[in-house]
Amino acid sequence: MSLEKIVHKENKAKKKVLELEYDQQNYIKYLLDYSPDFQITLDGEGKIRRVNKAFEEITGKKKEELIGSFIYEFIPEEILKKLKAEIIQEKRVKDIKIKVNRPGRELLLGDFSGMVFTTKERETIIYLSGRDMATERRILSPNLMKLNENLEKKVMKKTKELKKVQYQLIQTEKLSLIGELVTSVAHEVKNPLAIINLIVQHLENKYADHYTIEKLKAIQRNINRIDKTIYGLLNFSRPSRSNFDYYNINEILEKLEPILRHFLPENIKIIKKYDAKLPQGWFDSDYLEQAFLNLIYNALRAMKDGGKLYITTSFDSTRKGIIMKFEDTGVGIPEENLKKIFNPFFSTHKEGTGLGLSICQNIVKEHKGTISVESKLGKGTIFTIFLPLEKRKEKKRMVDGI
Numbered sequence: 001m002s003l004e005k006i007v008h009k010e011n012k013a014k015k016k017v018l019e020l021e022y023d024q025q026n027y028i029k030y031l032l033d034y035s036p037d038f039q040i041t042l043d044g045e046g047k048i049r050r051v052n053k054a055f056e057e058i059t060g061k062k063k064e065e066l067i068g069s070f071i072y073e074f075i076p077e078e079i080l081k082k083l084k085a086e087i088i089q090e091k092r093v094k095d096i097k098i099k100v101n102r103p104g105r106e107l108l109l110g111d112f113s114g115m116v117f118t119t120k121e122r123e124t125i126i127y128l129s130g131r132d133m134a135t136e137r138r139i140l141s142p143n144l145m146k147l148n149e150n151l152e153k154k155v156m157k158k159t160k161e162l163k164k165v166q167y168q169l170i171q172t173e174k175l176s177l178i179g180e181l182v183t184s185v186a187h188e189v190k191n192p193l194a195i196i197n198l199i200v201q202h203l204e205n206k207y208a209d210h211y212t213i214e215k216l217k218a219i220q221r222n223i224n225r226i227d228k229t230i231y232g233l234l235n236f237s238r239p240s241r242s243n244f245d246y247y248n249i250n251e252i253l254e255k256l257e258p259i260l261r262h263f264l265p266e267n268i269k270i271i272k273k274y275d276a277k278l279p280q281g282w283f284d285s286d287y288l289e290q291a292f293l294n295l296i297y298n299a300l301r302a303m304k305d306g307g308k309l310y311i312t313t314s315f316d317s318t319r320k321g322i323i324m325k326f327e328d329t330g331v332g333i334p335e336e337n338l339k340k341i342f343n344p345f346f347s348t349h350k351e352g353t354g355l356g357l358s359i360c361q362n363i364v365k366e367h368k369g370t371i372s373v374e375s376k377l378g379k380g381t382i383f384t385i386f387l388p389l390e391k392r393k394e395k396k397r398m399v400d401g402i
Contacts, residue, residue, distance in 0.1 A: 035151075037111075037131045044124030046071050046080055058107060058132050074109065084126060087114045107132050113152075115159070189230060197223050218258045225290055246280045249313050249322050249387075252288050260296070267306030275314045281322060281389050283367060291363040294356040295326045295383050302330025302381060321369070321388040328382075333375040341373065 038055035042048060048066050056063055059074065071080065114128040200223070204216050253274070260270065299309045307329035314323045333341065340346045344358045364371045367387050375381040 035129070037129050038109075040071070040128050042071055042080075042126040042128065044126070046077065049125070058109075074107075080126075083112055083114075083128065084116055087112075087126075087128075088116050115155075190227070193223055193227055214258060218262075221255075221289075222259070225286060243286060244282050244284050247283045247285050247288075248280050249278055249283070249288075249324065250274045250276075252283070252285050253292060253311065253313070253324075255285075255289060256292060256296070259293070263300075265300070265306070268300060268303055268309065269307075270309045270311060273310060273312040278313060278315055278322060279389060281387060283387070284363075287363045287366065291360040291385075292324075292326075294360045298356065298383075299326060299328035299330060299381070302328055302332070307380075316386065319386070319388065321386050324385040324387075326383045326385075327380065329380040332377040332379055333373070333381055334377060338373060338375060342371075 035052060036054060038058055039052040040048060040055055041050040048069055048071055051063055051066050056066070059066065075083070109130050109132060112128060112130040114126065116124065116126050118124055197220070200216050200219050204213065207213065207216075253272075264270065296309065296311075303309070309329075310325070310327040312323075312325040312327070315321075316323050337346075337348065342357050342361045344355060346358075361371055364385055364387070368390075369385060369387040371383065371385050373381065373383050
């Protein structure tokens with residue numbers, strides 16, 4: 001995706017945000033003006049910003065008298081704080097009822113609902129709806145009740161759409177930043193890599209023993225992987241070139257063995273449970289090696305005090321695909337982070353870039369697969385990858401595992 005297209009997409013998303021905000025304001029205005037329930041808008045300090053006619057009728061005061069005054073004459077400050085907390089948790093507050101003595105009658109305010117949101121100027125706004133439970137005329141007819149419910153649903157739907165578009169806008173800006181960042185450093189990284197590559201080739205010609213050659217080939221593979229990673233980042237938001245061929249997943253995992261031997265801590269044990277009769281699949285071996293290494297690195301970082309990493313492969317005959325599981329006994333991932341871990345730049349490690357799992361997810365998507373995560377604090381984390389086998393590309397023969 002070119003920078004021009006990214007900017008166009010960003011402007012389009014911003015326009016959509018403004019349209020949704022305008023729609024949301026119109027719906028709220030409609031609710032305020034015509035709802036049989038009382039509707040009020042407050043600022044963060046409890047000052048009344050707007051009321052509807054129902055609230056004027058309940059209080060016996062005109063709109064001009066109410067706007068700018070504090071709500072605490074009708075709703076005590078401690079009750080308002082509780083209402084605000086309940087609303088933020090998206091609850092309809094039915095257990096809070098407030099008695100208000102007015103000249104000639106007693107009000108019983110209840111059945112509260114509403115929204116709490118922050119404006120662009122970072123001002124807190126409280127939108128509150130309720131009814132006078134003590135007055136029969138506040139009971140809505142079935143048709144009006146249905147209208148009110150439909151309007152509330154539309155407001156909630158528009159709010160969810162707004163949040164979704166805002167999230168997409170943030171992701172677009174992040175992807176744009178990735179492109180700018182990688183472009184600026186790619187040249188600086190590629191030159192040293194080229195020099196290292198020449199040195200490795202020279203050493204391969206100079207030394208002939210098997211041990212040294214094996215280590216040099218491992219270095220060569222990782223140089224190629226770094227180079228390919230840079231290329232992948234440069235094309236992060238569009239399909240990248242691939243080098244697909246028929247491979248066995250077990251063989252791809254076994255190619256990581258020389259690399260793992262060098263950095264695997266003594267207090268961590270890798271336990272392999274490979275299905276010995278996996279069918280070959282149409283895969284990009286280099287990209288999958290990178291994805292698997294990213295997951296293994298994450299697991300090792302989560303087990304600084306030692307532990308076990310279980311790597312499992314199996315064939316799903318129902319869905320016709322390969323399943324890989326990477327299960328560690330580490331510290332686990334907090335529930336609030338589980339939905340963020342695949343986002344670009346999200347990292348809980350100071351030394352992390354926050355791109356490892358995002359790249360891993362892109363690689364899996366390139367294979368038309370899925371990746372999911374389960375985790376419990378103090379017990380560990382399981383990453384599960386599913387890679388489908390396309391019938392038109394699948395080979396008939398079965399390949400024995402390692």
